[in-house]
Amino acid sequence: EIPTLKYNKDWLFLMTQDDCMHSAFSYTWAAIHGKPLSYIYYCDLAHLQNGDLPPDYYSLGKTLATTNGTGQEVRFSFGTTVAADDDLMNTQTWVQNGYRRDYFRFYKKTMLVWGNLQEMMNYGVRIAFHDLNLPDEDKTEDKLLAQFPVAQSMIREKLNNRTCKMLAEPNGDKNYIKAALRYDKIRTLCAQSEATKLYPFQENGDIEQVVIERAFYDPPEGSGLTNPDMIKAAILKEMENPKEERAAISIGAHNTDTGWVNFLEWLNDTYGQDGDDSMWFTNQEEYYEYYYYRLHSKPEIKQVNTHTWKLTLNLNGEDSAPFYYPSVTVNIFGLKMEDIENIESNEDVTGLSYGDHKDFFMLNIDCRKYLAEHAENFVKRYEANPTNASAKADANYFVNMLKDSDKKTELKKRAE
Numbered sequence: 392e393i394p395t396l397k398y399n400k401d402w403l404f405l406m407t408q409d410d411c412m413h414s415a416f417s418y419t420w421a422a423i424h425g426k427p428l429s430y431i432y433y434c435d436l437a438h439l440q441n442g443d444l445p446p447d448y449y450s451l452g453k454t455l456a457t458t459n460g461t462g463q464e465v466r467f468s469f470g471t472t473v474a475a476d477d478d479l480m481n482t483q484t485w486v487q488n489g490y491r492r493d494y495f496r497f498y499k500k501t502m503l504v505w506g507n508l509q510e511m512m513n514y515g516v517r518i519a520f521h522d523l524n525l526p527d528e529d530k531t532e533d534k535l536l537a538q539f540p541v542a543q544s545m546i547r548e549k550l551n552n553r554t555c556k557m558l559a560e561p562n563g564d565k566n567y568i569k570a571a572l573r574y575d576k577i578r579t580l581c582a583q584s585e586a587t588k589l590y591p592f593q594e595n596g597d598i599e600q601v602v603i604e605r606a607f608y609d610p611p612e613g614s615g616l617t618n619p620d621m622i623k624a625a626i627l628k629e630m631e632n633p634k635e636e637r638a639a640i641s642i643g644a645h646n647t648d649t650g651w652v653n654f655l656e657w658l659n660d661t662y663g664q665d666g667d668d669s670m671w672f673t674n675q676e677e678y679y680e681y682y683y684y685r686l687h688s689k690p691e692i693k694q695v696n697t698h699t700w701k702l703t704l705n706l707n708g709e710d711s712a713p714f715y716y717p718s719v720t721v722n723i724f725g726l727k728m729e730d731i732e733n734i735e736s737n738e739d740v741t742g743l744s745y746g747d748h749k750d751f752f753m754l755n756i757d758c759r760k761y762l763a764e765h766a767e768n769f770v771k772r773y774e775a776n777p778t779n780a781s782a783k784a785d786a787n788y789f790v791n792m793l794k795d796s797d798k799k800t801e802l803k804k805r806a807e
Contacts, residue, residue, distance in 0.1 A: 518546070535566055556578045606641070
């Protein structure tokens with residue numbers, strides 16, 4: 392079987408950050424991947440690449456992740472909205488290493504810049520449509536429908552042919568939902584109202600073009616609470632239920648800060664790799680694709696001869712929009728590691744890990760085409776900066792995704 396949640400996790404956490412926020416890079420992404428953080432300032436990729444850091448920079452000293460059930464790290468993955476048709480994403484970064492008279496270059500920008508977004512996507516962050524750049528009086532269903540392909544072509548141009556297939560509804564405006572449901576490139580949507588609450592262990596129908604419910608957990612004014620306080624409370628309440636009755640915790644966020652960094656670290660320490668490892672923290676696009684495979688791809692296992700069994704799996708996505716996560720977990724019952732002499736896979740399988748889990752054998756199968764090239768890119772980054780501990784951790788993280796091969800052995804030696 393393909394289990395309900397990837398890596399056989401017990402509950403699902405989804406996060407989408409709205410308004411194309413600078414903090415999605417300098418706080419959310421940076422915290423997850425162990426990059427430099429600041430208490431009040433905002434970095435861009437160009438700052439990190441040139442070692443031009445704010446005076447109060449610090450690091451968590453670790454990455455925030457779960458495991459894939461066989462001991463390998465899987466870092467948290469969230470979604471960010473993109474304002475592709477807004478020129479503010481082209482804002483230039485000012486790098487001035489060693490300049491201490493003022494720190495204007497680290498002030499918060501109005502939006503994410505493209506270089507930051509490209510780097511975030513290298514690490515698995517995914518994208519969603521949100522506000523489109525139209526006057527308010529033009530935000531009718533038909534005009535929004537006409538603008539989606541304009542924004543899509545800009546995304547394709549800036550992100551090396553990547554396209555967007557998700558909408559995060561802006562400001563409760565249902566015209567966006569109506570328009571998105573008529574634009575066949577958008578396959579998954581989220582909104583705060585008039586939406587379907589997700590119960591992963593109870594789902595049995597299609598979620599294609601279904602609007603998934605999310606919440607912002609905005610604290611009451613004057614309560615002294617923060618968004619993370621309220622999300623923690625919602626998680627703890629949901630954990631009181633048996634996993635079969637748990638709703639997904641699907642959250643929206645706007646600006647993030649050190650309070651959010653602390654919350655993400657709490658998730659890692661409680662439900663992630665440094666806790667009970669029960670959570671799948673991902674973005675809605677990845678969940679949508681995994682659910683599609685689970686619904687439409689039925690693993691087949693056949694005996695070839697006395698000592699050989701063959702597992703066949705078809706990971707075809709929809710025709711209307713590209714799939715970016717050809718990756719599933721498969722459980723095989725009645726089999727244990729001790730029964731297996733060796734495992735072979737064809738060239739379509741680029742990443743493979745496996746092991747015993749409870750009373751069955753699990754495999755994590757990844758068919759992303761350029762996984763080895765991606766890993767080598769991070770090894771080259773480390774080789775160019777061998778004293779950087781974060782660069783070394785990244786290199787090993789991406790190399791560990793690969794299935795065993797001569798190429799993986801070579802890259803592991805280079806990343807030591």
